[in-house]
Amino acid sequence: MADFKDSLIFPAGERFDNENFSGEVWLKMLTGMPCPVANVTFAPACRNNWHTHRGGQILLVTAGRGYYQEWGKDARELRAGDVVEIPAEVKHWHGAAPDSWFSHIAMEIHPELGPATWLEPVSDEVYGKLK
Numbered sequence: 001m002a003d004f005k006d007s008l009i010f011p012a013g014e015r016f017d018n019e020n021f022s023g024e025v026w027l028k029m030l031t032g033m034p035c036p037v038a039n040v041t042f043a044p045a046c047r048n049n050w051h052t053h054r055g056g057q058i059l060l061v062t063a064g065r066g067y068y069q070e071w072g073k074d075a076r077e078l079r080a081g082d083v084v085e086i087p088a089e090v091k092h093w094h095g096a097a098p099d100s101w102f103s104h105i106a107m108e109i110h111p112e113l114g115p116a117t118w119l120e121p122v123s124d125e126v127y128g129k130l131k
């Protein structure tokens, strides 16, 4: 839906074809090293695989409705204005709700430690419980 992407505070960027995301996602790098900040926009039902960040990550939700979930915990619903502080090496995923677009700013903590470690997709059993 072009209207959602055009309504964002920061540009949505280009379609991001990546095997670690299910569904359609758009990515715009807003800054580079040493403090890379990205605008990430998910189509409804799109989410990333389970993954970890070596130094952690901060998410600033700007639009839509989505979820953040840590391994072994309940998913947390996210809306514009929500902040997520993801500790280093904690297994998690983030993405859109089944029926809503979703956009967040993603900030890597200590990116010099290296890239994220990508793991398995979020199962339909896990994602299917979310509204």
Ligand code: MN
Binding pocket: 051, 053, 057, 086, 092, 093, 094
């Ligand atoms: Mn993450």
